[in-house]
Amino acid sequence: MKTAVTELLKTEYPIIQGSMAWIADATLAAAVSNAGGLGLIAGGSAPADAIRTEIQKARTLTDKPFGLNIMLMSPNADDLAQLVLDEKVKIVTTGAGSPGVYMEHWKDAGVTVIPVVASVALASRMERLGADAVICEGCEAGGHIGDLTTMCFVPQVADAVKIPVIAAGGIADGRGIAAAFMLGASGVQCGTVFLTAEECGIHEIYKQRVLDAKDTGTAVTGRSGGHPVRCLKTPSTRKMLAMEKENQPLEVMEEFLVGSLRKAVKDGNLEEGSFMCGQIAGMLNSRKTCREIITDMFTQAEGLLHG
Numbered sequence: 300m301k302t303a304v305t306e307l308l309k310t311e312y313p314i315i316q317g318s319m320a321w322i323a324d325a326t327l328a329a330a331v332s333n334a335g336g337l338g339l340i341a342g343g344s345a346p347a348d349a350i351r352t353e354i355q356k357a358r359t360l361t362d363k364p365f366g367l368n369i370m371l372m373s374p375n376a377d378d379l380a381q382l383v384l385d386e387k388v389k390i391v392t393t394g395a396g397s398p399g400v401y402m403e404h405w406k407d408a409g410v411t412v413i414p415v416v417a418s419v420a421l422a423s424r425m426e427r428l429g430a431d432a433v434i435c436e437g438c439e440a441g442g443h444i445g446d447l448t449t450m451c452f453v454p455q456v457a458d459a460v461k462i463p464v465i466a467a468g469g470i471a472d473g474r475g476i477a478a479a480f481m482l483g484a485s486g487v488q489c490g491t492v493f494l495t496a497e498e499c500g501i502h503e504i505y506k507q508r509v510l511d512a513k514d515t516g517t518a519v520t521g522r523s524g525g526h527p528v529r530c531l532k533t534p535s536t537r538k539m540l541a542m543e544k545e546n547q548p549l550e551v552m553e554e555f556l557v558g559s560l561r562k563a564v565k566d567g568n569l570e571e572g573s574f575m576c577g578q579i580a581g582m583l584n585s586r587k588t589c590r591e592i593i594t595d596m597f598t599q600a601e602g603l604l605h606g
Contacts, residue, residue, distance in 0.1 A: 300597055303463040304486030307411060307431055308390065309364050311335030312597050314476075315413075315434070315465060316589075317490020318368030318392060319442065319575065320344070321564040322501055325353040327589070329360035330498035334590035338365040339392060347378035354386050366390030366411075371398060384408050392434065395443070397421075399428050413465065417445035422456045422464075430462060434488050437468030441491050441529050441577035444468075444519065450482065457483025471579040473599020480604060491577035492596075497588045504567030505574055508533070512580035524549050531574040535559065538570075 304313035314336040316323065320343030328338030338361070340353045350367070357365050367388045369379045372395040380401040383391055391398075391405065394415040398405075405412055406429055415434040416422040422433045435456045437449030449468040457464045466479035467488035479487050493499055494509045508531050520539040521528045523546075530536050542552050556573065563572030587595070 300601060302480075302485040304432065304465060307463060308337050308486075310337050312593055313465075313486035314593060314596070315339060315366075315392070315486065315488040316493050317440075317442075317467070317488055318342075318394070319490050319494075320370070321560050322494070322499065323368070324500065325356035325360060327493065327496065327499050328353075328365045329357045329363075330496065330589040331493065331593070332357075332361045332363035332365045334588075334593045335363075336589075336593050337390065338363075339368050340365065342367060342369045342373065342375065342379045344370070344373045344375055347375060347382050350379060351382060351386060354382075354388065364390060366392060368392045368394065369398075370394050371396030380405075383410060397424070397428070398430075402428050402430075415467070416456070417447070419455050419459045422460050426460045426462050432463040432465055432486070433460065434465045434467050435484070436488070437466075438519075438527075438529070439469030439578045440467055441517070441580075442575040444527050444529050449479070453479060453482040453484050469577060469579050471577075471582050471596075473596050473601075473603055475579070476596055476600035477603040480600075489596075491579050492583060492592055493589065494576065494580075495583050495586055496592060497586055501564050502567035504569065505563055505572075506586075508569075508574060509576055509580050510584055510586070512576065512583070514578070514581035516580055517576055517578055524552065528573065528575065529577060531576045531580070533569045533572070533574055535563075535569060535571055535573065 302313045312335045316331040318339045318341040320341045323341035331338035390411045392413045411431045413432045414425045438444040453466045465486040466484035471492040523543045559573040562568040563574045
């Protein structure tokens with residue numbers, strides 16, 4: 300399937316793997332890239348040297364394009380921005396802010412820059428800054444979310460910008476891809492579906508919880524503090540929601556969440572871990588390789604779009 304996104308990324312399929320902290324490592328990114336998509340390594344808040352190691356490892360696992368995601372609110376953002384130049388990373392996605400301060404140096408180095416946006420205004424601003432595309436992430440997605448749904452958000456951004464639009468949030472099969480294209484997107488970003496991939500190294504408890512999830516199996520915490528996060532419903536999630544209902548001090552809730560993502564990904568700790576996951580989990584009920592996931596999705600999408 301050739302679109303403006305495949306032309307931009309030099310990939311076989313117009314799909315980007317979501318940048319899930321502690322999850323999106325070299326192994327998963329390379330598997331997605333080898334399957335024809337764009338794999339991403341998540342910078343998260345890891346030290347630059349640790350991410351450098353992942354970048355170098357990915358290059359031993361694939362000769363296909365892959366990228367790096369930088370969360371701009373993280374304390375390591377400056378270091379990772381420089382790492383992009385030092386390691387000659389060719390594709391960068393960004394979240395939680397504007398990459399404007401890094402844009403000139405990245406563009407001079409030929410880096411393709413694709414910010415995640417949460418509003419039409421931000422999408423337009425990113426286009427003016429020189430972004431090559433934007434990722435419009437609806438609140439159906441797992442992890443940190445905005446207010447708008449994918450269905451409402453994508454067409455408004457598609458009408459407002461001329462650069463390619465990539466839809467994210469609530470997409471896990473060919474129907475989701477076809478719908479995104481009809482809304483004006485020319486590519487998709489998917490995270491939750493890759494949690495079930497054979498190459499995804501999350502704890503077995505985490506993976507099985509995703510596979511067992513129902514349509515109402517996620518909840519959003521953090522609204523009271525202004526940073527909503529969608530996770531699977533677990534004892535940890537219920538505790539967070541109870542703390543918010545009781546108007547517990549923000550510092551108390553933040554203390555509870557320290558290391559919670561690692562506890563989910565590495566330990567499968569249901570009492571203390573944050574099992575980030577999108578609403579689409581209810582559709583996922585089997586384990587597949589990244590190649591099987593991508594091939595199945597786009598075979599279905601092609602049939603729907605071109606009959």
